[in-house]
Amino acid sequence: MMDSHDRSHRAEESTGRSPEAAAPPTPGNRLPAPRIARTILIAALLGYTLLTTTSILTAGVSPTAEATGLLLLLPITALQLLHSTPGNNQASPPRTRLTLVLQALLTYLPLVIFHAYWETMAGYLAGSLLLLLPPRVAWPLYATVGLSMLIPPLLTGHPLLHGIYLTHTTLLTGLVLYGLTRLAHLTTHLHTTRGELARQAVTGERLRFARDLHDILGFSLSAITRKSELIDQLIPTHPDRAMQEVDEVLALAGQSLADVRKAASGYRAISLQQEIRTAQSMLHAADIHVHIGIELPTVAPHIDTALATTLREAVTNLLRHGNATRCRITAVHRDGVVRLLIENDGADPAYHNPASHSGNGLDNLQARMTAIGGRLETGHGGDGTFRLLAEAPAKPSESPAEPMGASVPAPVGRPRMS
Template sequence: MMDSHDRSGSADESRARTPEAVAPPTPGSGLPVSRPARTILITALLGYALLTAIRILSAGMSPTAEATSLLLLLMILALQLLHSTPGINRVPLSRKCLTLTLQALLTYLPILVFQAYWETMAGYLAGSLVLLLPARVAWPLYAIVGLSMLIPPLLDGRPLIESILFSQTTLLAGLVLYGATRLTELITHLHTTRGELARQAVTGERLRFARDLHDILGFSLSAITLKSELVHQLIPTHPDRAVQEINEVLVIAGQSLTDVRKAASGYRTMSLQQEIRAAQTMLDAADVDVRVKVEHGTLSPHVETALATTLREAVTNLLRHSNATHCGIKAVQQDGLVRLVVENDGVDPAYRNLAPHSGNGLDNLHARMTAIGGRLESGPGKDGTFRLLAEAPARKTSQTPGKLSAEPGEIRFPPNGSAA
């Protein structure tokens, strides 16, 4: 029988690697999909500023007052554009309080000169408060700003209904600016999230393909290598048996090519029964005594594919990393759960695989079993044995079952060398 180093040294390792992480795009207003919302926001800001400028210029004030009002309008407009920038909430609170204080001064002090002509600017301040401050503080201040606009028209001797109109205008302007700014942010965030989801989908598909290639080629190349070495030994003494083994090599190579094509197309189902038969043939060729027990009934295609993949990887590892003479394979279904147990002897407790990128096979199996709501346990047992136990619901589920329960009828290898 060939030793474990012959098995592992001549097999090709196709290891699944996690694709490089893709940095998420930074949210901003330059995305094409967010430009219309940003345009609406800027148009609303300019519209309120233009309304105030027209009212002041048509009031017959002195050129100095008009020039001063236009300068102050530009300052408030610049502050409001800053406050309506996506991501402004990430700046320190002290900076936000400073710019809000400056905007409040530019809002209320000019009222002493321009009176009711300046009251439209209070809508900017109301919108900035709810944009920058925590809700428990922002909305009371928003209401205070709106109510404060009741006072200037009354002091100017105007009717109460006009004061109410100015207050309502202030509150409405604040809501419009708040809604337009939030709309821009949400559209930008949605576009960024969609891009990130697309990147994650691509990354997941690359990982799936890498895992499938590892599972397919790891087993197939090991089988081809094993049988080719057997053919090399049989040619001088048993040429007819060598021809039979060569035919089986061709069948394995053809099936491997078919599996790779299915994996590339995103659809690949596997039969647990077929994998058990393939494992028996492969282990027989390696002079490993195999005992099989199959009582699993009908399984979901996803579950059966995951268990078949698990068996394939277990047999591959057995041939590569052990000097097994006996192997037990059991697939049973009980209480809605299906259990696959693969146990073999001939394990060297001191053996460690030092090959680069080694160990991804079991990691892939853990990921597959978790995806169908199952679990995987593996590790060395007593007397130089290695045991792999996979358990999953017979039907695919998104929930992960509890700890694997103790299983009756475990495989034992007695001293006389026969499987129990």
């Protein structure tokens, strides 16, 4: 099962596709809410068309005029459906002008025959203007279309009040169609955005897990490797010491397994002070002279975890990419800021790992420190030293613990080096 998963992952990498790319997003109009909004809009359009159809059939005009009016309803309704389609407001200006002019002709020419019975179609035109044109142009034209409905009643001898009614109906119809169309568009956009946010959340969780796994296993495997090499050297001459190292390797392996499980469950708190003790033991196993200085109160768990992870990565890089003989680790609290400083010799400024997957630990640390409002600085000295400084705002609890002394006891059974 793992083999098939690995083959699938390698196939995705070889084709340049990610898991997200392999699963295209569901179009917004296939989701329930956007589909309902679109259905309401179409129902409103068809309702207005049916209302005009009824008005034509009861207008008392000739059968030829009735047939002409019913035929004209088809293209004007189709145009309105086109104008209400999501994304149609991004159409080219020539196409927009053409469809609006055509809709205006289909709106005003039939008024000569049907007079007030065609007023709903003017509402269609008013809504299309709001949907397709920039606001500074659309709203004046919208008002013009509404006011133009004052003219037909005056030409047919109807009172002015009837023209006011037609104007009100036209403007209201335009607003209703504009509002329903915008609602359908916004609902679709909302669901599309929600899908994108969900995919981003999944991607972020994958990155978090990859970062945690890198930080956990990079440190633990380096420690286990170093201690295993030491055990191999100690077995012939110091079997008791070798057994102590075996116990520490087993403890490291167990802690690594526990950390991986915590990372998979989404939360993994690490203690900086405990990590300093572990780092000291590992550096001693590598015959590196260690000096420890700690003066810390209790800090917030997420600050403690970020700094402990920084220490892990720094020590891992020290063992993998350098030839150190001395290392200084200092963790202090000054002026509301926690500062973690790691300095070691034996660093090669020109070192570059040619492997294609050589890791991105410092980038991970920079992201972690930025996320908690801190910063990370690294640099090489002229004498072959490497310096890493991590700073983060301290947020002590209500009852901070007393600062620790300036040193951490060495592991039992091992002389302390300072």
